[in-house]
Amino acid sequence: MKKKIIRLLLALLTFGILGYNSLYIKKLDEVQTASKGFDASGFARTFWQHKLTPALAKATNTEQLLTHLQQQKEKTFQEYGHSLGLGNIKYFLSKGKGVVREVNETSVAIQVGSDTVRIATEYVFGNAVRDASGQINLSEFSNTMDLNNVSAELNKIIRTEVVPAFRKAVKKGDTVEFAGAIELNQKFPDLHSVEVMPIALRVLK
Amino acid sequence: MYRKKLKSFLFLSVFLIALFGCKTRQKTDEGRKIAIVVSTLNNPWFVFLADRAAARAKELGYESKIFDSQNNTALETDHFENAIASGFDAILFNPTDADGSVVNVNKAKAAEVPVFCMDREVNTTDGATSQILSDSYSGCVSIARYFVDILHKKGKYVEILGLVGDNNTWMRSKGFHSVVDYYPNLKMVAQQSADFDRNKAMEVLESMLQAHPDIDAVFCGNDAMAMGAYQALVASGKADQIKVFGFDGAQDVVESIQHQKILATGMQYPEVMAYTAAQFADEYFKGRREFPRKMPVAVELVNQKNVSHYGAYGKQD
Numbered sequence: 001m002k003k004k005i006i007r008l009l010l011a012l013l014t015f016g017i018l019g020y021n022s023l024y025i026k027k028l029d030e031v032q033t034a035s036k037g038f039d040a041s042g043f044a045r046t047f048w049q050h051k052l053t054p055a056l057a058k059a060t061n062t063e064q065l066l067t068h069l070q071q072q073k074e075k076t077f078q079e080y081g082h083s084l085g086l087g088n089i090k091y092f093l094s095k096g097k098g099v100v101r102e103v104n105e106t107s108v109a110i111q112v113g114s115d116t117v118r119i120a121t122e123y124v125f126g127n128a129v130r131d132a133s134g135q136i137n138l139s140e141f142s143n144t145m146d147l148n149n150v151s152a153e154l155n156k157i158i159r160t161e162v163v164p165a166f167r168k169a170v171k172k173g174d175t176v177e178f179a180g181a182i183e184l185n186q187k188f189p190d191l192h193s194v195e196v197m198p199i200a201l202r203v204l205k
Numbered sequence: 206m207y208r209k210k211l212k213s214f215l216f217l218s219v220f221l222i223a224l225f226g227c228k229t230r231q232k233t234d235e236g237r238k239i240a241i242v243v244s245t246l247n248n249p250w251f252v253f254l255a256d257r258a259a260a261r262a263k264e265l266g267y268e269s270k271i272f273d274s275q276n277n278t279a280l281e282t283d284h285f286e287n288a289i290a291s292g293f294d295a296i297l298f299n300p301t302d303a304d305g306s307v308v309n310v311n312k313a314k315a316a317e318v319p320v321f322c323m324d325r326e327v328n329t330t331d332g333a334t335s336q337i338l339s340d341s342y343s344g345c346v347s348i349a350r351y352f353v354d355i356l357h358k359k360g361k362y363v364e365i366l367g368l369v370g371d372n373n374t375w376m377r378s379k380g381f382h383s384v385v386d387y388y389p390n391l392k393m394v395a396q397q398s399a400d401f402d403r404n405k406a407m408e409v410l411e412s413m414l415q416a417h418p419d420i421d422a423v424f425c426g427n428d429a430m431a432m433g434a435y436q437a438l439v440a441s442g443k444a445d446q447i448k449v450f451g452f453d454g455a456q457d458v459v460e461s462i463q464h465q466k467i468l469a470t471g472m473q474y475p476e477v478m479a480y481t482a483a484q485f486a487d488e489y490f491k492g493r494r495e496f497p498r499k500m501p502v503a504v505e506l507v508n509q510k511n512v513s514h515y516g517a518y519g520k521q522d
Contacts, residue, residue: 083503084501085340085499085500085501085502085503086337086474086477086481086500086501086502086503087340087474087477087501087502087503087504087505088503088505089343089503089505123350123353123384125346125349125350125383125384126343126346126347127340127342127343127346138497138498138499138501139497139498141499142330142498143328144326144338144342144372144376144499144501145342145372145375145376145379148342148376148379148380148383151342152383185505187514188511188514
């Protein structure tokens with residue numbers, strides 16, 4: 001009788017171990033979006049340090065860019081705009097200096113020449129920062145999701161390392177220096193609400 | 206005498222073979238055929254994509270045939286086998302499943318038939334000659350930002366996903382959540398697939414509303430599902446309270462945005478994708494072999510503020 005119970009317990013234990021190890025439950029979106037072997041965070045950090053930051057030296061002056069866009073839209077898009085593919089959305093790498101006109105919950109409005117641009121401090125999302133320098137090589141990525149994850153990681157750097165100190169220091173009337181990415185629709189460019197995804201920000205006072 | 210005859214015979218044979226070869230080649234060049242294999246023709250957006258691809262192929266002087274995979278990879282395999290056996294020279298392809306369709310693409314590649322993907326991706330780097338794809342992630346980032354603004358950063362919402370095997374489903378969902386998840390007061394109370402299908406979306410939202418009658422918004426992975434969701438809301442008398450967001454730029458949704466029934470969509474450009482795919486096939490026939498592996502096509506946010514600029518399927522004023 002004792003032997004029978006031990007045998008039954010052993011059988012149950014074996015069955016339990018086999019069952020436990022053969023069944024995995026994962027959230028579906030975790031499985032589908034998992035990108036094996038690609039370190040988006042590492043790629044973004046290297047891109048930020050070795051490509052994006054050096055590229056800021058050649059960024060177009062914001063005041064000039066806005067003037068060019070008003071005067072020669074097509075030519076300016078062609079000359080300074082970047083994108084990885086087809087379509088109306090283009091990105092510009094731009095830098096400038098101006099006086100803070102307003103600080104609100106999501107952005108900081110800066111007077112640049114006769115125009116006003118908004119530095120995004122909350123809505124730091126999308127591919128503008130990744131694509132504006134024109135230095136991302138699409139063929140380096142076998143998986144489109146990897147490419148999107150690079151954007152998410154770059155935006156994370158901005159949210160954690162660029163924006164907080166600026167938000168803390170900036171106030172109306174300050175003079176600030178900025179560099180960042182601007183997204184515009186080639187067909188319907190809205191030059192009255194230009195938004196800059198910041199890459200570098202400095203309050204000069 | 207015998208040797209002379211043999212020489213003449215050999216000379217004649219070589220001449221005839223060369224002549225026949227040239228004639229055959231010339232005939233092939235003139236009579237190229239393009240197969241257009243589309244995931245489903247049960248959705249007007251894909252009908253438009255297939256029609257535009259066929260129209261561009263015709264403009265370029267090629268015969269084409271449209272195959273409907275009915276969202277079934279087995280049927281898609283049959284279409285590929287038929288297309289290869291029937292001597293189609295290129296395939297303009299809208300895959301059913303990012304992983305499940307790889308085998309078909311590889312089969313065509315083995316038969317030296319180039320494949321140009323339109324709108325949907327296959328998870329292979331070298332199977333397809335080129336993949337022309339909507340930038341779904343960025344499009345949904347724009348939609349999500351608008352979503353956050355409209356809901357004032359708080360509320361309950363549900364998400365209706367497309368086909369779980371399609372990369373676009375997850376690109377859209379991930380693009381959307383890359384924004385919305387930063388707002389802890391925006392709570393997703395349910396997420397379910399409706400396979401990009403209008404009727405299924407209606408059923409899915411009906412059952413979601415039973416469990417969560419107090420939601421503020423619905424984000425749908427395509428416009429067909431957005432229309433299905435809207436129908437469910439009309440039936441439950443909640444169409445004025447719950448906000449619907451779609452993705453595609455389909456005719457009925459653009460009209461619904463104009464009539465303030467649906468809040469926003471992501472405008473894709475099927476004509477650009479179809480045109481580029483057919484163009485690439487033409488260039489392939491003419492000898493080009495280097496193509497971008499992936500070619501993203503920008504997606505634009507269409508909402509009640511800017512809808513006057515847009516028509517269905519990417520037509521602009």
